[in-house]
Amino acid sequence: MWLLIAQRLQGGVAMEAAVLELVSGLPAGFWPRPCKRIRDWRESGKPPSGNTGAYNQARQAIPLSMVQQSCDRIFSELTVRMDLPGSGSASGVFILDGTSMRMAHTPAQLKRFPCSSNQYGSGHWPVVRVLVAHDLRTGLAMRPEWGPMNGPGAVSEQQLTETAIGRLPAGSTIMGDANFGVFSVAYAGVQSGRSVLLRMTPVRAKRLAGEELRDGIDRPVVWIPGRDDRRSHPDLPADACVRGRLLVTLVQPDNGKAPFLPALFTTLTSAPQELLNLYGQRWAVETDLRTLKAQLCLDQLTCATPDMAAKEIEMCIAAYNLVRAVTCLAAEQSGLPPRSYSFTRVRRIIQAFAHNLDKAASPQEQQKEFDRMMYYVHQAKLPRRTRPSYPRAVWNKGDNFPSRKT
Secondary structure, three states: OHHHHHHHHOOOOOHHHHHHHHHOOOOHHHOOOOOHHHHHHHHHOOOOOOOOHHHHHHHHHOOHHHHHHHHHHHHHHHHHHOOOOOOHHHOOEEEEEEEEEEOOOOHHHHHHOOEEEEOOEEEEEEEEEEEEEEEOOOOOEOOOEEEEOOOOOOOOHHHHHHHHHHHOOOOOEEEEOHHHOOHHHHHHHHHOOOEEEEEEOHHHHHHHHOOOOOOOEEEEEEEOOOHHHHHHOOOOOOOOOEEEEEEEOOEOOOOOOOOEOOEEEEOOOOOHHHHHHHHOOOOHHHHHHHHHHHHOOOOEOOOOOHHHHHHHHHHHHHHHHHHHHHHHHHHHHHOOOHHHEOHHHHHHHHHHHHHHHHOOOOHHHHHHHHHHHHHHHHOOEOOOOOOOOOOOOOOOOOOOOOOOOO
16 A cells, blocks of 8 residues: 555656565565565565566455555544644635546446547546545545446436545534535535535525525525425435525625625534635635646546556545645644645655655654654745736637547
8 A cells, every 4th residue: 555655656657666666675664464575585685576567466456445444544543633723714624526537448447437428429538526525724635435427327526425424524514616505415414413614506595595695695594405406315304404594795806807796505603704714715625636636647547447446546645645744744833824835845855755764773863854854844835926826717729630430
C-alpha cells in the first residue's frame, strides 16, 4: 500500500518507480513479517529483482476491504488530530461535489462502466462518476463513493451522497451546491445526525417559500417530499420531512457582475451573513478536485479491472491526505489557514525528504530531519497576488478531426 501511495506522490508514475522505491532501501519497519526474498536480502545481501511482475501480483492480491479500512482509518485519525479549538464556523464542515474520471479501455471496465455517447456515437473511454467530501478548513478528503456514469446501472451524485453520508464524522455539517439541494440529500443528512447547508435552485426555493424570492427572507420551513421525491425514493416514511431555515440574500459578486439572489436551506442556527460567508467558501472543493486530477493524475486511470481501479483511487486519497496533514502541521505552527500553502510544493518536499526520514538512525535524528522538512514546508506559502485573477472563460476548441467510422 505504501508503494501505491508513493506512485501517486510522484504524480501517478509507472509501477517501475514503485519497485525502485523498494529496492533503493525501505526501512525494516515496512516489513514486520518479511518474505523469503526480503530475508535473503537482509541476511545474504542478495537483492530482489527490479522487474514489476511480483509487485503487480502483490497489489492485485491485497483485499479491497483492507485498502478501504486503511483509507478510512487514516482519514478518521487525521480528522481528529487536526480538529483544533478556535477553528471557527469552518470546523467540521464537509463540502460535497461530484466529478467524473476516465478508466482504461478494457472489457472488464467497459462492462462495469459504459462509455458516454452522443449524436456522433459512443466514446472510447469508460467513465465513472465520483462523489468526494472534503473538509472545508483542512482539505482532508473522505474515501469517495463512485459508480457508473452511463448505462442502465448509472448512479447520480445524490444517490452516492446518501451512501457516503454515514461515513462522515458525527456531528459534522454537509455543504453542497444546487445539485445537492434536493430533499433526499437533506433528509439523509438530518437522519444521520448531520447538519446541512445546501443551495437550492430558484424553482425549488420558490416552491418551498410559497412566494417569489426576495432579499431578506429568513424563515423556518418544513420541507416535505414532492411527488418526484417519493417516486425515486418509495421507501420514504409517510411523515418524512426536514425542518430548517430558508435564507435568501441579495449578493454582489466580486467580479462586478449583476447581483443575484442565492437561496440556502440549512438546519444551522447561525446568523444569515455568517452562513452566507460560509457557503462562499464552497469553491475550495473545486481546487481540491483540480489537485487530485492534475497533481496526482486521478483524471485517467490505467488499471485493467474495477477492483484495481478502486484500490488506486483510495490509495490516491491516502496520499492526498498525507500531504494535507503535513500542511496542517505547518498551519498550526504559523497560525495561517492550511489552504494558504501550495499543495504541489508540499508534495515535492515530502517526496524529497521521505527517504531521509526513513533512514534516520534514532528518534532524535528523525525529529531533526522532520524539523528540517517542516522548515521548507513553511516556505511553500501561496503568493499574495496584488493584481486580480483572470476571470473564468471558455477556451475555444481547436481543429476538429473527422469522426471515426466503425
